[in-house]
Amino acid sequence: MTPRALWLIPALYTLLVTGEFLALTQLALSLTARGESALAVGALASSFWVGILVVSLRADRIVARHGHARSFIAALVVSAAAFGTLATHTSYAGWLAAVVVMGVAGGVLWVCGEAWLAEAAPAARRGFFVGLFETAVGIGMVGGPALLTLLQGGAFQPLVVAFGLTAAAAVGGALGLHGQGPARATVATVTHAQAALASARWRRLAWPLVLVAALAGILEAGSGALLPSVSLRLQADATTAAWLGALIGLGSALLPTPSGLLADRIGLHRVMRFAWSLLIAATALLAAAAAFAGSAAAPLLWPVGFVLGGMGAAIYTLVVIEFGHRFTGAELLRAMAFLVTGYTSGTSLGPVIGGALFDAGGLPGLAAGLLASSAAGGWCAWRAARLASPAPARAPCAG
Numbered sequence: 001m002t003p004r005a006l007w008l009i010p011a012l013y014t015l016l017v018t019g020e021f022l023a024l025t026q027l028a029l030s031l032t033a034r035g036e037s038a039l040a041v042g043a044l045a046s047s048f049w050v051g052i053l054v055v056s057l058r059a060d061r062i063v064a065r066h067g068h069a070r071s072f073i074a075a076l077v078v079s080a081a082a083f084g085t086l087a088t089h090t091s092y093a094g095w096l097a098a099v100v101v102m103g104v105a106g107g108v109l110w111v112c113g114e115a116w117l118a119e120a121a122p123a124a125r126r127g128f129f130v131g132l133f134e135t136a137v138g139i140g141m142v143g144g145p146a147l148l149t150l151l152q153g154g155a156f157q158p159l160v161v162a163f164g165l166t167a168a169a170a171v172g173g174a175l176g177l178h179g180q181g182p183a184r185a186t187v188a189t190v191t192h193a194q195a196a197l198a199s200a201r202w203r204r205l206a207w208p209l210v211l212v213a214a215l216a217g218i219l220e221a222g223s224g225a226l227l228p229s230v231s232l233r234l235q236a237d238a239t240t241a242a243w244l245g246a247l248i249g250l251g252s253a254l255l256p257t258p259s260g261l262l263a264d265r266i267g268l269h270r271v272m273r274f275a276w277s278l279l280i281a282a283t284a285l286l287a288a289a290a291a292f293a294g295s296a297a298a299p300l301l302w303p304v305g306f307v308l309g310g311m312g313a314a315i316y317t318l319v320v321i322e323f324g325h326r327f328t329g330a331e332l333l334r335a336m337a338f339l340v341t342g343y344t345s346g347t348s349l350g351p352v353i354g355g356a357l358f359d360a361g362g363l364p365g366l367a368a369g370l371l372a373s374s375a376a377g378g379w380c381a382w383r384a385a386r387l388a389s390p391a392p393a394r395a396p397c398a399g
Contacts, residue, residue, distance in 0.1 A: 006121060006129050008176045009072075009113050010136040012169045016079060016109065017140025018147065019165035020102060023086055024048060025145045026158040027095055036092065044096055049348055051103020052110065056340040059111035060333035068116045069177050071108060076170040079105035083163040107340065115336040118324025124264060127321050131260025134317045138253025142246065205326060206335050208384035210342040213319045215377035217346025218353070219279060219370065220252060220312020226354045227305050230366065233358075234298040244305055251310030259314035260321060268318045268325075269385050275311045275318070276378035282307040283374045287367035295363055308370070315377070316343060 024045060031041050055062075063071045082101040089095060114133060121129040144162075151158045228245040236244075262271045282304045289297035323335045357369040 005177055005180050006117065007132075008172065009117055010129075010132045012076065012173050012176075013109070013113055013133060014136040014140050014143075015165045015169040015172075016076070016106070017137050018143045019083060019140075019162040019169075020048070020106065021141050021144025022147050022158055022165070023083060023102075023144075023162040024099070025148050026162070027086070027099070029148075031092070040092065044092075044099055046348070047096055047100045048103040048106075049344055051100045052107035053103075053341060053344045053348070055104045055107035056111060056337050056344060058337075059108050059340070060115075060330070060337040062108060063112045063115065063333050064330055068112055069180050071112045072116070073170070073173045073177060075105045075108040075112065076166070076173045079109070080163065080166040080170040083159070083166045087157070087159040087163045111333070111336045111340050114320055114340075115333050118320055118336070119328060119332055121324070123325065126324050127260030127263035127268065127317075128257065129260070130320045130324065131257035131263075131317050134256035134260075134313055134320070135253055138249065138256065138313060142249040142253050146246075205384060206323070206338065208380055209319045209322060210335075210338050212377055212380045212384060213316050213339050214342040214346035215373055215380065216312045216315040216319075217343040218350035218373050219308050219377070220316070221347035221350060226351045226358075226366075227301055227308075229355075230358055230363070231298065231301055234295045234363065236298070244302060247302060248305045248309035251306040251308070252313040255310035255314045256317040259317050263318060263321055268321050272315065272318050272381050272385070275314050276374065276381050278307055279311050279374040280371070280378055283367065283371040287364070287371045290362075290364040290367040297363060297367075304370075315381075 027044060028041050031044065066074070079102055082098045082105065085098040085101075086095060089098070114130070117129050117133050118126065147161070148158055151161060227248060228241040231244050232241040259271055259275070286297065286300050286304045289300055319339060320336070323332060323339065327335050354366055354369060358366040361368070
């Protein structure tokens with residue numbers, strides 16, 4: 001893979017995720033304006049993540065069979081076609097089907113793109129390029145809704161613009177990535193001895209880190225979806241609550257690349273320990289303040305929310321880097337597929353669990369849950385680091 005592709009994959013992913021979150025936000029507003037129930041709106045949003053979750057269990061086999069470049073380009077084309085359907089239909093059933101297809105294509109792109117970068121990037125710069133990819137995700141998640149505000153009342157329809165972004169990504173992928181990436185034989189060929197070694201390494205390292213990523217997903221994406229609503233329930237106005245959501249997303253967008261650079265320089269285990277320590281400290285502060293001051297501790301949601309978003313994204317980035325250091329080929333694809341499954345599961349469960357804790361115990365109950373999740377994640381990361389054998393020579397991940 002050429003250096004051009006190392007930069008091109010994050011750029012294409014920025015276009016894709018911006019289009020996704022522009023479209024999903026516009027669909028939610030359109031359905032609400034049409035008088036659809038909150039359940040219908042929520043089901044449409046959830047169907048996107050369900051598509052990702054389902055395909056993530058098979059994405060490694062898809063990429064192993066067709067190769068990185070073909071899988072990535074084909075998924076971009078399918079995604080663009082789904083966006084075209086969104087722009088030309090107005091029925092709820094049509095939108096729901098298109099969003100599921102968006103999720104399926106997006107899941108293949110997620111697994112394939114991360115595995116491709118993690119394997120192809122130079123070991124000494126793997127943290128930077130993986131962090132750049134995760135930053136692209138954060139930029140798209142913030143940029144999509146922000147772009148929607150600029151399009152409101154204008155001549156351009158948001159869903160048409162979303163289709164244009166994904167179509168541009170598909171064209172860019174076809175022109176820039178065709179014929180690149182690891183060959184299918186490299187991905188698919190594994191000897192019996194290699195398979196036995198992979199199984200042992202998987203049991204020792206991969207599963208604990210998948211659990212780490214799931215807990216990071218609960219804290220990052222779960223908080224991003226829930227804390228603005230909590231702020232509103234604690235008497236903040238709608239504008240303030242929306243800005244809180246933007247701040248959490250900003251943390252997710254800004255911190256993965258610096259975290260990856262630090263991992264390249266001082267070792268990813270040191271950065272991982274710092275990230276979980278900061279999460280534990282921030283959530284402990286919120287829990288203590290909420291226990292003594294109740295809803296008066298609401299202003300702490302701002303700095304804590306930024307830490308949750310930023311450190312959650314950083315931890316996920318570090319797990320991807322760890323997998324890139326320790327696995328290759330089919331092993332790496334399998335690890336990435338399960339990683340996306342674990343993270344998406346955490347993303348889906350976070351708002352539900354957090355909402356139940358807030359309903360039962362108010363801000364102190366929610367803060368206690370965040371602290372418990374942070375402590376559990378820190379313990380799992382520490383346990384995974386102790387269980388891991390020294391990294392191969394190709395992987396500079398001391399720390």
